[in-house]
Amino acid sequence: MERNLIAETVDKVDEEVxxxxxxxxxxxxxxxxxxxxxxxxxxxxxxGTNLEHVSPESVVEIIGTVSGRPENLVNxxxxxGSIEIQIKSLxxxxxxxxxxxxxxxxxxxxxxxxxxxxxxxxxxxKKQQAIFKVQAEIINAFRQALLKRDFVEFQAxxxxxxxxxxxxxxFKVKYFDHEAYLSQSPQLYKSLLVGIFxxxxxxxxxxxxxxxxxxxxxxxxxxxxxxxxxxxxxxxVLEMEEYVIRYIFSEVEKNCREELDLxxxxxxxxxxxxxxxxxxxxxxxxxxxxxxxxxxxxxxxxEDEREMCKWSLEEKGSDLVFISHFxxxxxxxxxxxxxxxxxxxxxxxxxxxxxxxxxxxxxxxxYETILKHLDEWGLKQKDVELYxxxxxxxxxxxxGFALGAERMTMHILGLKNVREASLFPRDMERIDLRLSR
Amino acid sequence: MERNLIAETVDKVDEEVxxxxxxxxxxxxxxxxxxxxxxxxxxxxxxGTNLEHVSPESVVEIIGTVSGRPENLVNxxxxxGSIEIQIKSLxxxxxxxxxxxxxxxxxxxxxxxxxxxxxxxxxxxKKQQAIFKVQAEIINAFRQALLKRDFVEFQAxxxxxxxxxxxxxxFKVKYFDHEAYLSQSPQLYKSLLVGIFxxxxxxxxxxxxxxxxxxxxxxxxxxxxxxxxxxxxxxxVLEMEEYVIRYIFSEVEKNCREELDLxxxxxxxxxxxxxxxxxxxxxxxxxxxxxxxxxxxxxxxxEDEREMCKWSLEEKGSDLVFISHFxxxxxxxxxxxxxxxxxxxxxxxxxxxxxxxxxxxxxxxxYETILKHLDEWGLKQKDVELYxxxxxxxxxxxxGFALGAERMTMHILGLKNVREASLFPRDMERIDLRLSR
Numbered sequence: 001m002e003r004n005l006i007a008e009t010v011d012k013v014d015e016e017v018x019x020x021x022x023x024x025x026x027x028x029x030x031x032x033x034x035x036x037x038x039x040x041x042x043x044x045x046x047x048g049t050n051l052e053h054v055s056p057e058s059v060v061e062i063i064g065t066v067s068g069r070p071e072n073l074v075n076x077x078x079x080x081g082s083i084e085i086q087i088k089s090l091x092x093x094x095x096x097x098x099x100x101x102x103x104x105x106x107x108x109x110x111x112x113x114x115x116x117x118x119x120x121x122x123x124x125x126k127k128q129q130a131i132f133k134v135q136a137e138i139i140n141a142f143r144q145a146l147l148k149r150d151f152v153e154f155q156a157x158x159x160x161x162x163x164x165x166x167x168x169x170x171f172k173v174k175y176f177d178h179e180a181y182l183s184q185s186p187q188l189y190k191s192l193l194v195g196i197f198x199x200x201x202x203x204x205x206x207x208x209x210x211x212x213x214x215x216x217x218x219x220x221x222x223x224x225x226x227x228x229x230x231x232x233x234x235x236x237v238l239e240m241e242e243y244v245i246r247y248i249f250s251e252v253e254k255n256c257r258e259e260l261d262l263x264x265x266x267x268x269x270x271x272x273x274x275x276x277x278x279x280x281x282x283x284x285x286x287x288x289x290x291x292x293x294x295x296x297x298x299x300x301x302x303e304d305e306r307e308m309c310k311w312s313l314e315e316k317g318s319d320l321v322f323i324s325h326f327x328x329x330x331x332x333x334x335x336x337x338x339x340x341x342x343x344x345x346x347x348x349x350x351x352x353x354x355x356x357x358x359x360x361x362x363x364x365x366x367y368e369t370i371l372k373h374l375d376e377w378g379l380k381q382k383d384v385e386l387y388x389x390x391x392x393x394x395x396x397x398x399x400g401f402a403l404g405a406e407r408m409t410m411h412i413l414g415l416k417n418v419r420e421a422s423l424f425p426r427d428m429e430r431i432d433l434r435l436s437r
Numbered sequence: 438m439e440r441n442l443i444a445e446t447v448d449k450v451d452e453e454v455x456x457x458x459x460x461x462x463x464x465x466x467x468x469x470x471x472x473x474x475x476x477x478x479x480x481x482x483x484x485g486t487n488l489e490h491v492s493p494e495s496v497v498e499i500i501g502t503v504s505g506r507p508e509n510l511v512n513x514x515x516x517x518g519s520i521e522i523q524i525k526s527l528x529x530x531x532x533x534x535x536x537x538x539x540x541x542x543x544x545x546x547x548x549x550x551x552x553x554x555x556x557x558x559x560x561x562x563k564k565q566q567a568i569f570k571v572q573a574e575i576i577n578a579f580r581q582a583l584l585k586r587d588f589v590e591f592q593a594x595x596x597x598x599x600x601x602x603x604x605x606x607x608f609k610v611k612y613f614d615h616e617a618y619l620s621q622s623p624q625l626y627k628s629l630l631v632g633i634f635x636x637x638x639x640x641x642x643x644x645x646x647x648x649x650x651x652x653x654x655x656x657x658x659x660x661x662x663x664x665x666x667x668x669x670x671x672x673x674v675l676e677m678e679e680y681v682i683r684y685i686f687s688e689v690e691k692n693c694r695e696e697l698d699l700x701x702x703x704x705x706x707x708x709x710x711x712x713x714x715x716x717x718x719x720x721x722x723x724x725x726x727x728x729x730x731x732x733x734x735x736x737x738x739x740e741d742e743r744e745m746c747k748w749s750l751e752e753k754g755s756d757l758v759f760i761s762h763f764x765x766x767x768x769x770x771x772x773x774x775x776x777x778x779x780x781x782x783x784x785x786x787x788x789x790x791x792x793x794x795x796x797x798x799x800x801x802x803x804y805e806t807i808l809k810h811l812d813e814w815g816l817k818q819k820d821v822e823l824y825x826x827x828x829x830x831x832x833x834x835x836x837g838f839a840l841g842a843e844r845m846t847m848h849i850l851g852l853k854n855v856r857e858a859s860l861f862p863r864d865m866e867r868i869d870l871r872l873s874r
Binding site: 003020022039040041057058059093094095096097099118119120121123124129132133135136139140143147150152153154155157158159160161171172173174175176178180182189192193195196197198199203204205207209211219220222230365366367385386387389390391392393394395396397405423424426428431432433435 | 440457459476477478494495496530531532533534536555556557558560561566569570572573576577580584587589590591592594595596597598608609610611612613615617619626629630632633634635636640641642644646648656657659667802803804822823824826827828829830831832833834842860861863865868869870872
């Protein structure tokens with residue numbers, strides 16, 4: 001007999017079905033037993049008499065008949081709430097050990113270390129699963145948005161031979177007789193590829209040896225990287241980013257309704273356009289609104305980012321806001337200074353719901369200027385040799401941005417810690433399990 | 438004036454267009470100059486008089502009028518062969534230095550080290566570009582095939598805390614005060630995720646500290662990983678793999694016609710089904726066909742793989758062939774032994790055009806048996822703790838496979854060295870550029 005998915009059962013009233021899945025919860029009422037069975041398509045209530053004991057999370061095969069429930073017993077919260085399965089036979093395919101905590105509740109109610117210590121188990125909870133279905137949708141939508149605009153996907157390398165911008169937060173790899181490093185960003189690769197494909201994107205792992213444990217940093221994260229050439233202005237980068245973000249939101253909205261509802265999540269609001277402010281303008285607004293004078297600062301502090309998001313939502317009806325024109329010297333060597341005032345650059349951060357979602361901007365494309373910047377930034381040509389090779393032979397004006405997949409997931413669903421948005425989060429103290437045990 | 442893509446020009450005869458791209462080739466005939474201009478959409482011939490000198494590969498803006506060519510001058514080899522652009526103005530946006538070799542030929546004719554030493558430049562050649570357009574299509578088709586079958590995409594981690602199967606070919610990472618490693622395969626992660634999502638896939642970087650330089654090994658490669666549960670037999674894995682392969686071939690055939698033609702490449706032939714032979718049967722065939730007696734060997738040597746592919750093509754009309762039932766003890770601890778003869782396992786390699794394309798099979802899912810195998814293989818439970826956690830709490834019968842993206846690209850296009858199928862190949866001697874300079 002072929003397997004039936006749980007989601008199909010609603011259309012099979014009075015038919016016999018063969019279900020395969022996990023025992024989500026089990027309730028014994030004397031002779032009668034209720035089992036909520038879970039498979040990849042959903043959950044359904046099964047009912048049987050004189051069943052032998054089966055432990056929660058065990059993998060079972062249930063053969064039974066689909067029967068309609070009386071109207072007063074219909075559960076409108078789940079898709080299969082109008083039916084139940086009358087169990088004819090139940091077979092255990094893989095028996096689960098006794099659970100360390102109750103997995104059958106609406107919320108898991110575990111502290112973060114426990115949630116992660118039991119990652120292979122806690123991910124089975126439907127709210128945990130939902131996080132990664134939303135993440136998969138974000139990433140898939142990101143790719144689809146860019147494929148529609150003629151971008152070519154590339155695979156960014158992780159092992160790199162040099163760290164042009166200093167090595168404090170970079171992981172070292174023993175590479176045969178050499179020292180190598182793990183890439184903090186595919187920036188130089190995506191830029192040089194503009195010389196080849198014009199428009200490229202990548203979904204790749206990035207690595208940061210962040211020596212502190214915060215709610216928003218991981219040592220390994222998934223970066224959604226975009227770079228494209230023949231831009232006429234730095235604002236072309238903002239337009240492309242806004243297009244990609246809107247595309248992602250609309251796909252998540254369309255395909256993840258159930259997952260969003262589990263978290264009472266609503267997608268960030270965007271007005272007609274994402275508002276764009278220069279750093280200086282943002283600093284002036286912060287001064288006006290809070291009295292805090294940050295007008296001489298070179299960057300926004302976390303509380304400034306929160307304040308600007310509040311401003312954007314209150315004044316512009318947008319959960320997202322672009323901040324541009326950060327101090328050139330505070331940015332990497334490849335930023336393009338604004339010719340009107342070269343102390344500020346065409347660099348742009350996207351803030352959303354109080355935090356930074358992405359950074360990007362227009363980059364240098366003139367070979368001589370790149371060499372000059374390398375020198376001014378105190379960097380060596382030989383550390384960026386392949387990148388330089390591209391620009392030596394002609395690259396158009398270009399720009400791009402990078403979005404963090406975990407951060408987007410976190411802020412769409414309103415999670416408190418970025419670790420919740422990483423299947424297998426890594427930080428200073430943990431690779432899957434705690435390192436110091 | 439808006440930019441026009443080169444591909445659009447054929448529909449704009451007698452209209453003015455603004456083109457942005459690279460000077461692919463330039464031919465001076467006294468006063469008249471012919472420029473083949475290249476952008477992401479294709480190539481077109483532009484013609485002008487009294488132009489100032491422009492170097493090949495420079496990025497230019499050309500404004501001109503599209504004119505139809507007389508019939509005897511139509512070039513049927515390229516899509517824009519029926520027209521040319523009469524240049525009104527030419528502006529250099531980014532000047533290329535003098536090229537180290539001619540980039541304007543049909544083939545690049547460079548040895549592999551030179552091809553790679555100038556990677557940022559040589560990738561601009563249309564045949565080099567084509568390789569990575571085919572690769573992007575393979576990867577995209579892989580994902581689409583699996584999304585259609587309810588698989589969830591996950592992001593596999595690269596940094597791992599232990600190497601259960603010994604560390605000879607693993608890269609070490611200095612991870613704060615700990616030692617960590619780069620993942621050779623997401624096998625344990627994808628298996629444990631079957632306990633959560635039933636069906637998962639991943640496109641991820643894998644790392645092998647291969648201490649030799651061969652034509653088919655890279656130290657960093659892109660792995661296309663699949664794993665799924667509730668299989669009824671090990672042959673379910675073969676069926677899924679065949680489905681995925683066919684899907685990829687058909688998408689590449691459909692969307693990469695031009696790229697395939699550049700390499701005179703035809704997709705591998707598959708008969709009604711990919712033939713499947715046990716290792717022992719394959720060894721018998723090799724003995725019959727060649728007289729070489731490999732019937733006591735535990736694995737196929739490279740020449741055996743070539744012979745079996747010859748056999749498959751000659752006898753079954755298939756460029757691909759599955760070989761199953763390798764010796765259990767030669768395989769990793771998680772293989773499922775065939776109950777009919779447990780010295781052989783439900784492990785399966787896919788061979789194509791003379792070499793291994795993938796390996797896979799059915800895995801252990803019974804917790805007690807996994808513990809027993811770990812012991813017999815001499816491995817420590819604590820090195821696979823998260824994986825064990827999943828199976829302790831119930832996982833259905835499962836299996837899967839992994840395909841190498843570079844190898845598939847190489848063998849579809851008939852490339853001689855896998856490095857040609859990696860944008861930025863890494864081996865013992867090279868990370869982008871040669872290490873020992």
